[in-house]
Amino acid sequence: MKIAAVAMNGCFGSGLAALADIVNTAEAVRRDVDPAIRPFSIDIVGASRSVRSGAGWTIPVTASYDELGDFDLVVVAGWGAMSGDATIAALGRREGRRLVRSLRALADDPTTQLAAACTGTFALAEAGLLDQRRATTSWWAGPTFRRRYPQVRLDLDAMVVVDMG
Numbered sequence: 001m002k003i004a005a006v007a008m009n010g011c012f013g014s015g016l017a018a019l020a021d022i023v024n025t026a027e028a029v030r031r032d033v034d035p036a037i038r039p040f041s042i043d044i045v046g047a048s049r050s051v052r053s054g055a056g057w058t059i060p061v062t063a064s065y066d067e068l069g070d071f072d073l074v075v076v077a078g079w080g081a082m083s084g085d086a087t088i089a090a091l092g093r094r095e096g097r098r099l100v101r102s103l104r105a106l107a108d109d110p111t112t113q114l115a116a117a118c119t120g121t122f123a124l125a126e127a128g129l130l131d132q133r134r135a136t137t138s139w140w141a142g143p144t145f146r147r148r149y150p151q152v153r154l155d156l157d158a159m160v161v162v163d164m165g
Contacts, residue, residue, distance in 0.1 A: 054080030
């Protein structure tokens with residue numbers, strides 16, 4: 001399984017690190033558990049050669065937004081916007097607009113699964129990929145999310161939502 005961890009400047013590096021650790025551990029033990037399981041790999045995907053986390057760490061990028069269709073699973077990491085309005089502003093920046101365009105290109109791709117953490121859900125909604133679907137986001141960003149994306153069935157009582165649509 002080829003996994004894309006999508007990162008924007010200001011992202012939560014801890015989320016990316018946790019995802020990378022989990023995927024790399026799964027790959028390390030995969031053959032011992034069941035050699036028939038497809039190999040796991042993860043790439044950090046961004047708009048430039050590196051992104052800077054909210055904590056100021058430089059994170060190398062190994063694939064571009066234009067390559068999102070090459071992955072089996074695309075996970076959009078949350079970024080360090082501390083309000084719904086700041087999250088919308090991040091999407092309005094050049095990097096955010098480019099991400100939304102790249103995600104929108106996946107709309108008719110049934111082979112790529114999508115996921116998001118925290119404020120990353122806004123990017124999927126902005127791309128129209130959550131219309132008429134159930135989703136969740138950070139509780140503090142809920143009011144802004146509801147106003148901007150009324151076509152999404154927001155469930156703030158759930159920490160994880162699965163909607164295979």
